[in-house]
Amino acid sequence: MSLGAYGTLCTEVYDLTKPVGQSIGGDLEYYKERLRSCRGRILEAMCGSGRLLIPLAEAGLAVDGIDESPQMLASCQGRCEERGLTPRLFQGKLQELSxxxxxxxxxxxxxxxxxxxxxxxxxxxxxxxxxxxxxGGRLILDLEMPDLQSLKTGSTGMSTFPHPDGTVITMESRTVEADLYRQVVVTHLRYEKWRQGSLVASELQRLALRWFGIEEFRMLLENTGFSKVTVSADYEYGRAPSHHRQIFTYEANRN
Known part of the structure; x- marks a missing residue:
């Protein structure tokens, strides 16, 4: 079992629910369009198992990927090899990016x-x-606000994910901390893999998510040295955010 990481069972669920090329809310189309003019290399940070990295590479973009989880990167590598792609993949924490x-x-x-x-x-x-x-290079990243239900400590959920090989993975979630002052929500996840009624593997994950105010994050980018900061809602470039349930995509330039 693992805690605080994207482990083997988490990766299996991710692969089942987020297959290569799946667009979530229009994000794949948005990133393809915003990156279409790129002639240099692109880095996808926290690339996971390649849901977006692979279709971007297939579109002719020179995309590298980095992720902290070796399980996620192994899945990404395998998916790339199946398609004859050879992106550069790096394992490591963004806090140590070099x-x-x-x-x-x-x-x-x-x-x-x-x-x-x-x-x-x-x-x-x-x-x-x-x-x-x-x-002149660009940073493009998505942020979102927490779902109000997730701010209720003790909130629980259960999901089931059938695998083509006949096994089933269940995922139980419980909100254990919702700190409005620190702007952090912590959820504990328990994954269990079952085969013909027998438990064959289990895994624990501590999932912490930090959120930012819209203008707060704009100021962080500007204080870090970025310029020309734009915020777009729901993958429509230039559309101003209007409520907390939207996806906020920031784009900023290095001078």
Whole structure:
């Protein structure tokens, strides 16, 4: 069992629910359009098992990926090999990001930036992103606000994920902390894998999500050295956010 990481069972659920090329709310189409003009390299931070990285690479973009989870990267690598793709994949924490090249764009889709629980570490990662961009390079990332239900400590949920091999993975979730002052929600997840009525594997995960106010994050980007910051709602570039249930996509340039 693992705690605080995207382990084997979590990766299996991710692969079942987020197959390669699946667009969530229009994010794949949005990122393809915003990156269409890129001629240099692109880095997808927290690339997971390649849901977006692979179709972006198939569209002819030079995409690298980095993720902390070796299980996620192994899945991404396998999916790339099946398609004859050879992107550069790196395993490591964004808090320690130190790669050898500068990028024309760095992207963090699907709200994954929220997984950085500590605020100061979030700021440090933004600085590292800034330093890994070439002059004029762009950072594009998604943020979202927590669902109001998730702010109720003790809230629970149960999901079931059948696997093509006949096994079933169940996932039980429980909100254990909702700290409005720190802007963090912590959920405990328990994964169990069953085969013909017998438990064959289990895994625990501590999932912490930090959220930011819309203008708060704009100021963080500007204080980190980014300019030309725009915020778009629900994958419609230039559409101003109007309520907390929307996805907010930030785009900012390194000078």
């Amino acid at each position: 790669l050898s090249c500068l990028y024309e764009a760095i992207i963090v889709p699907a709200g994954s930036f929220l997984l950085i629980e500590d605020r100061e570490e979030s700021v440090d990662v933004l600085r590292r992103f800034h330093d890994h961009l070439m002059p």
